[in-house]
Amino acid sequence: MLSVVGDLLLEALGESAGSLLAWEPGEAELLLRLTERGGELTWVEDDLTRLNLVDDLRGEQRAFPAEAEWERIILRLSKDRERGRRMLGWAAAHLSKEGELLFAGENKGGIKGFGKTLRSLFEEVENVSRGHCRLWRCRQPLAGSTPPTEPEAAYEVEGIGTIYTQPGVFSWKHLDNGTEALLQWLPNDYADLRVLDLGCGAGVLALAAAKHGAAEVVATDSSVLAVESARRTLSDYPNATVVSANVGEDLSGSFDTVISNLPVHEGAQPSHRLGERFIEASHRLLKSDGELWVVFQERMPFEETLQRYFSEIDWLDAPRGYTVARGVKG
Numbered sequence: 001m002l003s004v005v006g007d008l009l010l011e012a013l014g015e016s017a018g019s020l021l022a023w024e025p026g027e028a029e030l031l032l033r034l035t036e037r038g039g040e041l042t043w044v045e046d047d048l049t050r051l052n053l054v055d056d057l058r059g060e061q062r063a064f065p066a067e068a069e070w071e072r073i074i075l076r077l078s079k080d081r082e083r084g085r086r087m088l089g090w091a092a093a094h095l096s097k098e099g100e101l102l103f104a105g106e107n108k109g110g111i112k113g114f115g116k117t118l119r120s121l122f123e124e125v126e127n128v129s130r131g132h133c134r135l136w137r138c139r140q141p142l143a144g145s146t147p148p149t150e151p152e153a154a155y156e157v158e159g160i161g162t163i164y165t166q167p168g169v170f171s172w173k174h175l176d177n178g179t180e181a182l183l184q185w186l187p188n189d190y191a192d193l194r195v196l197d198l199g200c201g202a203g204v205l206a207l208a209a210a211k212h213g214a215a216e217v218v219a220t221d222s223s224v225l226a227v228e229s230a231r232r233t234l235s236d237y238p239n240a241t242v243v244s245a246n247v248g249e250d251l252s253g254s255f256d257t258v259i260s261n262l263p264v265h266e267g268a269q270p271s272h273r274l275g276e277r278f279i280e281a282s283h284r285l286l287k288s289d290g291e292l293w294v295v296f297q298e299r300m301p302f303e304e305t306l307q308r309y310f311s312e313i314d315w316l317d318a319p320r321g322y323t324v325a326r327g328v329k330g
């Protein structure tokens with residue numbers, strides 16, 4: 001069933017023909033209905049796990065869509081406000097003169113607060129509300145709308161180096177408290193070791209391993225924004241590679257060490273299933289006697305999963321709210 005946001009978008013689109021860019025449309029049902037409309041449809045997602053929403057329809061994994069002029073763009077509100085602004089700036093700069101942007105989301109995600117940004121980008125801005133949702137219809141991009149060109153963000157982690165990030169990446173403005181708690185415990189000598197950073201975000205944990213002499217570091221994430229950022233973070237280390245993968249699928253070979261700050265959301269929804277899959281994948285990807293170093297929010301039920309897969313576990317001191325552990329594969 002179509003959500004209220006999907007319904008608003010579809011209704012606003014009406015029978016209009018021409019090229020349509022569906023940028024992170026957020027639900028399978030909406031995509032299916034869009035394919036039924038006919039006309040040229042391009043579907044873009046940042047995160048590869050969302051690319052299999054619909055069978056027989058191929059989406060593209062990209063941070064920003066291909067350079068082109070679009071007649072219609074539909075855009076779903078992003079979790080991160082700054083990322084949302086950048087997407088809107090890009091849309092205004094790539095919409096044809098007669099084109100239209102339809103931007104929708106739930107009130108609880110902050111959709112109502114985008115009026116000022118939209119009016120700075122478009123001559124004509126209208127909105128429709130339904131239930132707890134809103135749709136913005138934007139036409140006539142203002143001359144001089146330029147795609148977002150702000151530099152990537154960066155922050156320093158003492159003793160490790162510079163982390164390059166961008167809006168939309170996990171904890172993109174500063175070091176996450178959980179990551180910091182894990183860094184306190186990570187070994188400072190990885191000589192001869194092959195290390196995997198599973199769910200690498202901007203690559204903080206991978207950089208720690210590279211800095212401390214790992215023979216090879218592989219960092220992986222499902223988000224292309226994270227992958228781009230981690231590549232930049234690790235660019236001084238030729239023995240580090242960053243790959244886009246769903247929970248480490250298709251990675252080759254096995255690892256001496258896996259390090260991970262376990263995710264607690266799947267898309268926008270809180271979930272513990274994803275963290276459990278991270279633990280299962282770590283076990284599968286480790287050599288025997290290999291070590292998993294993890295941090296997670298202590299309210300998450302991962303202790304039992306760790307005990308199921310790892311024969312020896314050390315529970316390490318961590319600040320309130322976090323659990324840090326080292327597990328050895330038996």
Ligand SMILES: C[S@@+](CC[C@H](N)C(=O)[O-])C[C@H]1O[C@@H](n2cnc3c(N)ncnc32)[C@H](O)[C@@H]1O
Binds near residue numbers: 176199202220260
């Ligand atoms: C808690 S964050 C940790 C990021 C980074 N390691 C850090 O400490 O700053 C979890 C990361 O897992 C990634 N992730 C979520 N689902 C994933 C999946 N199915 N496969 C791979 N990575 C995923 C997220 O994009 C996010 O970057």
